[in-house]
Amino acid sequence: MNFQSYQLDATLGKLSNYDIQSTSRLSNLAGYFADKTAVQNTIATADPILYRVYGTTRPALAGDLISGITLLNAGQVGQEYYMTKGHFHAVLDTGEVYYALRGSGMMVLESPEGECQAVDFAAGTVLHIPPRWAHRTVNVGSSELCFFWVCPANAGHDYATIIEQGFGKLIVNQDGIPTVIDNPHR
Numbered sequence: 001m002n003f004q005s006y007q008l009d010a011t012l013g014k015l016s017n018y019d020i021q022s023t024s025r026l027s028n029l030a031g032y033f034a035d036k037t038a039v040q041n042t043i044a045t046a047d048p049i050l051y052r053v054y055g056t057t058r059p060a061l062a063g064d065l066i067s068g069i070t071l072l073n074a075g076q077v078g079q080e081y082y083m084t085k086g087h088f089h090a091v092l093d094t095g096e097v098y099y100a101l102r103g104s105g106m107m108v109l110e111s112p113e114g115e116c117q118a119v120d121f122a123a124g125t126v127l128h129i130p131p132r133w134a135h136r137t138v139n140v141g142s143s144e145l146c147f148f149w150v151c152p153a154n155a156g157h158d159y160a161t162i163i164e165q166g167f168g169k170l171i172v173n174q175d176g177i178p179t180v181i182d183n184p185h186r
């Protein structure tokens with residue numbers, strides 16, 4: 001048996017080896033932010049990297065796990081902080097664990113029935129995402145948010161509901177304070 005392992009450098013936010021890597025820029029999330037004018041104005045001059053994901057893959061078998069890190073930059077699009085797309089799992093009845101290594105964030109969680117909550121997710125926090133709950137990470141700090149995640153290998157991503165409806169809550173900068181507001185487009 002070859003057991004998989006890697007070294008995780010939390011200070012640098014690096015994995016010694018990985019087999020998935022993705023970079024998401026603002027243009028990849030254009031439909032996800034509320035302020036479409038701010039999106040277009042920003043993309044017109046630059047297309048900033050919002051986040052990078054590094055991780056391991058495994059055969060998509062129930063019972064196996066995958067893991068990795070996500071590095072979410074600090075910034076804003078209009079009043080909204082940089083964030084991930086957010087997703088339900090394609091296999092809805094699967095959970096996930098996130099461990100914040102560096103930075104200051106919040107998570108927005110939403111059930112298929114539309115119950116939506118925002119919770120703190122700052123360095124040192126281990127957050128258990130229950131099965132069925134969609135999840136989005138938001139960087140409400142002024143430095144990179146780095147977190148480790150462990151997820152069932154067969155979970156997959158389902159973005160359809162999020163791209164159509166968004167989450168019920170947005171995290172916005174109001175006078176320098178991260179503030180949870182109801183999504184005005186819902």
Ligand code: M6P
Pocket residue numbers: 053069070084085086087135136149151157
């Ligand atoms: C975490 C994990 C990944 C996910 C990434 C970005 O690293 O949950 O599975 O891809 O966040 O989130 P999203 O795909 O919703 O933009």
Ligand code: ZN
Pocket residue numbers: 087088089096135151
């Ligand atoms: Zn997930």
